[in-house]
Amino acid sequence: MTSDGVKAEDVQPRTYLAATAVAEKNGKRERAGWNFGGRRDFSYFAPGLVEELAKTAVNRTLVLFDAVQPPAGEIPVVLGPGVTGVLLHEAIGHGMEADFNRKKISTYCTMIGKKVAEPFVTIVDDGTVPHQLGSINVDDEGTLGQKTVLVEKGILTSFIHDKISAKFYGVKPTGNGRRQSYQHYPIPRMRNTYMEAGPATPDEVIRAAGKGIYVEDVSNGQVKIGEGDFAFYVSQGRMIENGKLGAPIKDINIMGNGPKMLSNITMLANDFEFHEGGAGACGKDGQAAPCGFGQPTILVKSLTVGGTRG
Amino acid sequence: MKQELYNLAESGIQTAKAAGAAACRIGIDTERTVEISYRERKPENIKEASTKALSLEIFVDGRYSSMNTSDLRKDALKDFIGRAVAQTRLLAEDPFRSLPDPKYYQGRQDIDLGQVDPDYKTLSPDERHAFVKAIEEACLAKGGDKVISVTAGSTDGYGESLLMTSNGFDGYSESTYFVGSAEMTGKDEGDRRPAEYGVAVSFRRKALPKPEMIGMDAARRTLALFGAKKLKTETLPVIIENRVVARFGGGFLQAMFGRGIQQKQSFLADKKGQKVASDKLTLIDDPFIKGALGSRLFDNDGFAGKKRVMIDAGVLKEFYVDWYYSRKLGWEPTTGSPSTLIIPPGKRSVADIMKDLARGILITGFIGGNSNSTTGDTSIGISGQLFENGVPVQAVSEMNIADNHLKIWPRLVEVANDPYLYSSQRFPSLVFKDVVVSGI
Structure with missing residues (x-):
């Protein structure tokens, strides 16, 4: 309830089931895991899903025994569908949160209406996707959850607003005024951020990369809002050699610059997926908020890969 | 307020026992914080928060649970504890869960740690x-x-x-x-x-x-950071600045915990007594330094604080083993968490060290990255300064270092004289040789 007349209530459930596996082979140990969840009730966690979870966690662990280190340097990077959308969230989405732009500390603050990507790139932040972690019926300022197009056909069209930033920019709030709990004040936060699919097949995208790496899963993403620089830890992936997937890779960092990466996206596949996980949360200003993300297979012309081979 | 907390905890323990708990541990924390921030010479945020919270650990019928509440009203707390005991009975048995042997509570120091400002x-x-x-x-x-x-x-x-x-x-x-x-x-x-x-x-x-x-x-x-560039990939000496050493060292530290060892997720599990770093690295856990941010007289198990040498001249001496994992591992417990960590400082300043290194990178910030506690593999983005003959010549960003903790810590060649005091990890700047710094 607010003094400007809003009366609203919302239930925002969150459940997840996670598994971690540790395996040993020839004296070497590897560990990996997976989780399923979201804004789900317990009927989602049927026996079939539990079995899939266990198999996924084990398979993701066993493949790591064959992992190699890619060479260090700038190479083409293919981001697989679904979970790698966290990179979109971190490297691009945060820079579009309007408080950073209102304070002129985001690299995107002068780019509304400008071309930031190729015309086949559309990025959306949507609070209305069923079961996704960032879905809300109403935000913490009483604005209804809604779909907000951030980049439309390559043009930056909107920031992510709470009421303060919307007033500053003279636009309607986008329903992104979120807070962790009663102890915190609402600030612009993403909900479910995703990039729409393109026309290519995933194989065509991998073929076009030629020689590079294919990223299946990432963790520990961080972005510097002002410079746009970001870094991600690749926990699962593959080498790409001669346009085909090769040996597994793991435990390397990829680095880049958000605006540069966005303009360097050269292909999108037709295999869009949301990540169906329920663990983890986005952190900002000391507040945690559950967010969803998704994307199709994406080819980025080049990113810095941190290997041990120079 | 102190007596009020004691009354509440004693009442909570009695309530838990009356509800059937065999044993319990209660923690109560109260805090008042005031935050102010300014931007463009005007107040941007002003916030005051007062919080109270109670954590409850229940041991009943060989089962264990941990629960929290911020509703400390007498009747509400009684209901909460009753439900907690009943819900604990629904869990699987865990024969390793119990309160510690009281002998580990003994020997607590009675000293002033300098943690209260009288003003x-x-x-x-x-x-x-x-x-x-x-x-x-x-x-x-x-x-x-x-x-x-x-x-x-x-x-x-x-x-x-x-x-x-x-x-x-x-x-x-x-x-x-x-x-x-x-x-x-x-x-x-x-x-x-x-x-x-x-x-x-x-x-x-x-x-x-x-x-x-x-x-x-x-x-x-x-x-x-102005004019920062990504340079060509090169093998260089690097100096990790004191205030960011903890972030890099955290990947090593996380492998020193009993939980990871018991769950076979530690690359240090079988390394006790072995050389895991160069002899330049000594790591001391000292809970008694007055005014240090990690100082304490007892830990979360109630174990009396004790100064420990965790790594001595590169040799791994101790792990962080709490009561629960000591029982699972069949080991003697130490403590479940670090207090104030110290790497004894060296003799030279970073400026002097830079003069002796013809060309290298002073790392002043990390970005992203991670460390695999099972294998020791680590990869992390860096920013900082390329220096030549002691003089910074180019800011760098979008670069990366990748290594394995068991391989990079033996390449620690010098410890600077500048411990960072605004952290419970009072680490000085550290110098490593032959690090691949990835860029273009």
Whole structure:
């Protein structure tokens, strides 16, 4: 309830089931895991899903025994569908949160209406996707959850607003005024951020990369809002050699610059997926908020890969 | 308030026992914090929060649970504890869960750790605002026409904490804290807007540096990032600046915990007594340093604090093993968590060390990255300064180092003389040789 007349209530459930596996082979140990969840009730966690979870966690662990280190340097990077959308969230989405732009500390603050990507790139932040972690019926300022197009056909069209930033920019709030709990004040936060699919097949995208790496899963993403620089830890992936997937890779960092990466996206596949996980949360200003993300297979012309081979 | 906490904990233990618990541990924390931040010479945020929370660990029928509540009203707490005991009975048995043997509670020191500022209650709103304004002004002045935005802030607080068990332990502590901070974003070439921060934290207000120092430090660090470039991949010596050593060292530290060892997720599990780093590395866990941010008289199990040498001249001597994992591992417990960590400082300053290294990188910031506690593999983004013959010649960003903890710590060649005091991990700057720094 607010003094400007809003009366609203919302239930925002969150459940997840996670598994971690540790395996040993020839004296070497590897560990990996997976989780399923979201804004789900317990009927989602049927026996079939539990079995899939266990198999996924084990398979993701066993493949790591064959992992190699890619060479260090700038190479083409293919981001697989679904979970790698966290990179979109971190490297691009945060820079579009309007408080950073209102304070002129985001690299995107002068780019509304400008071309930031190729015309086949559309990025959306949507609070209305069923079961996704960032879905809300109403935000913490009483604005209804809604779909907000951030980049439309390559043009930056909107920031992510709470009421303060919307007033500053003279636009309607986008329903992104979120807070962790009663102890915190609402600030612009993403909900479910995703990039729409393109026309290519995933194989065509991998073929076009030629020689590079294919990223299946990432963790520990961080972005510097002002410079746009970001870094991600690749926990699962593959080498790409001669346009085909090769040996597994793991435990390397990829680095880049958000605006540069966005303009360097050269292909999108037709295999869009949301990540169906329920663990983890986005952190900002000391507040945690559950967010969803998704994307199709994406080819980025080049990113810095941190290997041990120079 | 202290007696009130004791009354509440004693009543909670009695209620749990009456509800059927075989044993229980109760922790109660209260805290008041005040935060102020300024931007464009105006207050940006002012926030005050007072919180109380109770954590309850129940042991019943060989089962265990841990629950929390912030509703400390008498009737509500009674209902909460009753439900907690009933819900614990629904869980699987865990034969390793119990309260510690009380012998580990013995030997607690009775010393003043210097964690309370006697003047805290006299701190006025005007003093808080003046402190933050001084930080902002100094940052604006030092940043000059390069400033896009400066946010200066102050946080202070007072907290009390009580831990009590049904088998005879009780421990109370109180502390105050003061934080001053500034973050500057500057206008660099093109659309780049580098940002860096300065921060200081202490139990006592008078132990903080002057606010001007905090503001100028933020500006100096931001300006140092201007013109940052990604360089060609090269194998170089690197110096990790004192205030970011903890982030890199955390990947090593996480493999020293009993949980990871018991679950076979530690690359150090079989390395006790072995050389895991160069002889330049000694790591001491010292809970008794007056005014240090990690100091304590007892840990979360109630174990009496004890100074421990965790790594001695590169040899791994101890792990962090709490009561539960000591039972699972069949080991003697140590403590479940670090107190104040020290790497004894060396003799030379970073500036002097840089003069001796013909060409290298001073790492002043990390970004992203991770460390695999099972294998020791680590990869992390860096920013900082390329230096030649002691002189910074180029700011660097979008670069990366990748290594394995068991391979890089033996390449630690020098420890600087500058321990970072605004952290419970009082680490000096560290120098590593032959590090692959990835770029173009």
